[in-house]
Amino acid sequence: VKNIFAVALGILTAIGGFVDIGDLVTNAQVGARFGLSLAWVVVIGVLGICVFAEMSGRVAAVSGRATFDLVRERLGPRVGLLNLAASMLITFLTFVAEIGGVALSLQLVASVHVLLIVPLVGVLVWLVLWRAKFSLIENVAGLLGLALIVFAVALWQLGPDWSALAHQAVTADKPEDEHWRTMAYYVVALFGAAMTPYEVFFFSSGGVEERWTPKDLPTMRANVFIGFPLGGLLSLSIAGCAWVVLGPLQISVDSLGQVGLPVAAALGKIGLAVAILGFVAATFGAACETGLSVGYSLAQYFGAQWGKYVRPHEATVFHAIILIATLAATAFLMTAVDPILVTEVSVVFSAVALPLTYFPILVVANDPDYMGQHVNGRLANTLGSVYMVLIAGAAVAAIPLMIWTRMGQ
Amino acid sequence: MGAVRVKGWPSRERWHEGVAFAEVPTRRPHGGRQVTVVAVAGLVLSLAATACAPQSPDRSSWIDQAHTALDDVSSEVATVSLLLHLQDEDKVPGKYQQVVAQDSESAVGKTMSKFSGEQPPEGEDDTYRDVTAVMSEASDLLAEVRIAIVRRATGEYPTLREQLVTMQDQLTQQTDELEGPGR
Numbered sequence: 001v002k003n004i005f006a007v008a009l010g011i012l013t014a015i016g017g018f019v020d021i022g023d024l025v026t027n028a029q030v031g032a033r034f035g036l037s038l039a040w041v042v043v044i045g046v047l048g049i050c051v052f053a054e055m056s057g058r059v060a061a062v063s064g065r066a067t068f069d070l071v072r073e074r075l076g077p078r079v080g081l082l083n084l085a086a087s088m089l090i091t092f093l094t095f096v097a098e099i100g101g102v103a104l105s106l107q108l109v110a111s112v113h114v115l116l117i118v119p120l121v122g123v124l125v126w127l128v129l130w131r132a133k134f135s136l137i138e139n140v141a142g143l144l145g146l147a148l149i150v151f152a153v154a155l156w157q158l159g160p161d162w163s164a165l166a167h168q169a170v171t172a173d174k175p176e177d178e179h180w181r182t183m184a185y186y187v188v189a190l191f192g193a194a195m196t197p198y199e200v201f202f203f204s205s206g207g208v209e210e211r212w213t214p215k216d217l218p219t220m221r222a223n224v225f226i227g228f229p230l231g232g233l234l235s236l237s238i239a240g241c242a243w244v245v246l247g248p249l250q251i252s253v254d255s256l257g258q259v260g261l262p263v264a265a266a267l268g269k270i271g272l273a274v275a276i277l278g279f280v281a282a283t284f285g286a287a288c289e290t291g292l293s294v295g296y297s298l299a300q301y302f303g304a305q306w307g308k309y310v311r312p313h314e315a316t317v318f319h320a321i322i323l324i325a326t327l328a329a330t331a332f333l334m335t336a337v338d339p340i341l342v343t344e345v346s347v348v349f350s351a352v353a354l355p356l357t358y359f360p361i362l363v364v365a366n367d368p369d370y371m372g373q374h375v376n377g378r379l380a381n382t383l384g385s386v387y388m389v390l391i392a393g394a395a396v397a398a399i400p401l402m403i404w405t406r407m408g409q
Numbered sequence: 410m411g412a413v414r415v416k417g418w419p420s421r422e423r424w425h426e427g428v429a430f431a432e433v434p435t436r437r438p439h440g441g442r443q444v445t446v447v448a449v450a451g452l453v454l455s456l457a458a459t460a461c462a463p464q465s466p467d468r469s470s471w472i473d474q475a476h477t478a479l480d481d482v483s484s485e486v487a488t489v490s491l492l493l494h495l496q497d498e499d500k501v502p503g504k505y506q507q508v509v510a511q512d513s514e515s516a517v518g519k520t521m522s523k524f525s526g527e528q529p530p531e532g533e534d535d536t537y538r539d540v541t542a543v544m545s546e547a548s549d550l551l552a553e554v555r556i557a558i559v560r561r562a563t564g565e566y567p568t569l570r571e572q573l574v575t576m577q578d579q580l581t582q583q584t585d586e587l588e589g590p591g592r
Binding site: 107108109110111245246249250251252254255257258260261264265268269272273276406409 | 491500
């Protein structure tokens, strides 16, 4: 019974923790403009994150060491540093976006200026990362994030033409008033949002925090292969709701308030309250995950003691990094930069950094000296290689498309 | 499948021996640094020279920008219109309405400010005036809606909703004119 509970809890937190501010904004933007025409990108992105999360989780369970630790050791300091620099930049940008996302979510309830909320969120995130247990952070945020299921309920309640939605999803039909280049830009943005690098680093380091062993591999795989795809369904629900309510009115999404309007249309005030709870939980959980990922990555690269499973005074470098990152992210937001813009930029740059993030994981998961009998099999390597090609394509196309389309306009 | 090995990557054993952090001094040609300095100086100078000048896009690009600006403003007007519609059905709490209305108003302000900063091409002054005028009217209307929402002046909502619909028609008409013959 204990095992079943652990698996169920893991799956539920994986579903609730899958969506972050990047997914919320990008899926609503894409849904309002393209409906479910780009659903295939979400499917490909979710499968990709499953492939690499499974690899990094397996590495953690078998070696008892986290990804960055092994990347530096296996590939050397230079490649490790390149890997660190690329993923750190994106993870920090995502951290900024998530803190901004929490502030925007709370603003929907408090109706005060977002700059008044940002410092409070910064302090709260830091306090949680400093004091709360790892399992508490992961489980509470993940379970509350399940509130976003309200988007699936809202879509059902809105009663769309399901056959038309299915047709859109299957044929990847482009709306007549949209350009191919804009569609290509959103393909890259959605792919970047689904495969955000921090998810893998957090997953792998979390495995070490929770002291996974090879015995935990089935549970880990259940979390990844059931939890993540169900989380992907939430992303598609957000897009579907946006298409049904905002699409016909030609509304393009540029604020979090607009993302919640379809739920209000379908389910009224109670539905909207649940959606806001989901926004707060999803962004707060992701802020904690990205904040921890910043600490994990740097501490692991420089060989410092790290993790929530050791006492703070034994991991001073790790906690100092988290404190500095939280201060820097809060200061960045206090410049009055638009958190939604930061989110849009972070998902595109995420696509740029993907090869540097995922290639080393593929290399380490292929090393029999580390992995023994749990080294990558034929399927994992085939999928990993196919995804490396896709990731390289997205990385090359991201910046030119961003400039050419003026960020999808 | 065997391990992926790349020639030149250090082995793990070397790491354990503690030599991994030993940096090999790299040589950089002196000329390379000069090129970098010149490139950075050039970039700074060109940025300084262009910073104060308004953007001067060509005609086609300017029309595209006018089109995008009108679409953006229309989207915000539609958002607020939907908001009032949902308010009629008592589906959105007051504070949420305030935030969405304020976001839409400030988004229109940003769009106007960005478009107004663009230098219109010769012969497009009338279009510039028409586009900025209709955007300005939309901005004023969204401010009125926001004021009514903050005051919870629900009696004004039906009139405001009608005005929002009319405003959307004006924005659509202006967009159509941009796409008209001769463009």
